[in-house]
Amino acid sequence: MVVAVVLVLIVVGSVAFHFLSPWWWTPIASNWGYIDNTIIITFWITGAVFAAVVLFVAYCVWRFRHKDGQKADYEPENKRLENWLMGLTAVGVAAMLIPGLFVWGQFITVPAEATEAEVVGAQWQWSYRLPGADGKLGLSDTRLVAADNPYGIKPDDPNGHDDVLIEADYLHLPIDKPVKMLLRSVDTLHDFYVAEFRSKMDMIPGAVTYFWFTPTRTGQFEVLCAELCGTGHPYMRGGVVVDTQEDYDAWLAGQSTYAQLYAPEVLKTATID
Template sequence: MRIAYIAIILFLVTLGSVVFNFTTPFHFDAIGSNWNLIDITVYITFVVCGIVFVVLGLLMAWWVYKFQYQEGKFAEYEPENAKLESRLTIITTIGVVVMLAPGLVAWNDYINPPSDAYELEVYSKQWNWMYRFPGADGIFGAAHNKYVNLDNPFGMKPGDPYGEDDILITNKTVKIPVDRPVKVLLRSQDVLHDFWVPAIRAKMDAVPGMVTYFWFEPIVERVYEVLCAELCGRNHFNMRGEMHVVSMDEYSTWLNDQVTWAGLQAGAVPLSPEAATGRDIANEKGCFACHSDDGRQLATGPTWLDIWGGTVELIDGTTRERDEAYIVKSILDPHAEIVLGYTPTMTAIELTDEELQSILDYMKVLKSEPAKTAIEDEQDASNTLPEGESTSEPTEEPVTD
């Protein structure tokens, strides 16, 4: 009877799995791009694997029941069965081909963008997404990780005329127009990341030292979640962002309000030696993995921009003056007073009195200074170019990693 129970359990597990598949709430989000072929490929794989699972489950239940131990009955030894092996090989081959062929077709389309696709670069680092659009000339400036520093977060090549009007998005939110194909270029500053927008069905590794790419065409105006699908360190879970698919008018207005590389350089504030030392120490201690110093709102910690002065609301409903005593306490005892909207994830950092004072000196100079937008930068360029010269004249072939 025990054997019969095992057979019944196997049968119920198989049957329950089939029922769960049709009743589960864990389905794909509604697709928001042109990649229906990816969904079809996934469903074909699911159907093939599901059929194999059900058949094997039912056969196991039957075999357990039929071939249970009976006194005086012995199993027949059969060293090989050429016919059975041939049939299983053929069936397995057919199943693999059925699953593989649609994926190869989808992959070929996935990495061959149409000629009218515009370009968007996604630059990843622990644990943040940043974005870059080509400027009015439609050409990306050269960039390389060796140029990356706190004043040049994208690694823009100094002196490259093509990069001056590149539009830089340093926060985790980007907007793109609906019903327009986009070629996404991926770079990584540090480790392997994976840019994933589940509802778009878009996913690709960002590999240090090389540029990877794919394309898609968003077809539904909505906000899409951006995730990292590759374990990339302790704060991997917080490497999230948003992609807003909007109308062309809204996209154009938003894009013109963003800062260019030339504007970012022009808006850079010279630092005193003490403040520069504080910034270097903060970078060395890993502070900028969770906090920004330019107003970007990261999920892990408040920005340092304009942090000095004013008040802040805490998770317990109280407010605090953001004076030196509060900031020092937040650094040395980070769980004592948590800002509303954040969780107590920061660990205590060992700092000497001199290091702490240098960081405070740097925080004090972080005040809002508007940088030039894409429109302002384009106007400045047109006003300062000598007669007859144009920014569209190439002088050097731009490259990335």
């Protein structure tokens, strides 16, 4: 009886904590709603299964407890029960996966008015690139990455000469402006993750992945690498600072372009077609 009561209390406590918990998600980016709703659906489905299984175990512990002279029935197979369990499991898994397909579609369908920002991951630091006055990012190639060209920008592409390079751990973005995040890695797998934005995407060497969001609250938010990328992985941290438009413009005016930092040396080198 003690075991059965403890199991029931675990279920009651878990459900009560869910409804009474002071910790809940905060809307900080435009994509928080549909991502959080998908997570909540998963919580409800897995929570219902958890409660049902634990309560069933508690019932079995009480109902089939040891009694003198009582012998258990041996029933190794029950096709009806197996079919029910298989069907309910399939429905539950589908209910958790299908919303994710719609969320993924929204996550990668970039608004036409979105600006671009590039994140470059390298062991074990972040760097960023923003379009210059022309509003276009220059072409890049991982094979061009070198000490005097850490972003791998093609020096013969004029669109890249005014690109703004941020060789630091913090990227600034203006509030209420949609932005398409282009993600590149120059060495191994990384993952750009900002928990408060519900934004997370793998970075694959030789490829460009992306997602978009609109910051809806000013502040500083931590960037983590969510893919094991070597011995320095735990220290690969950075930040995104969401500014008012005025503060963002002031910060941007103090940044350097590719031409200012590297062009005098890099433009003399050979490029890869």
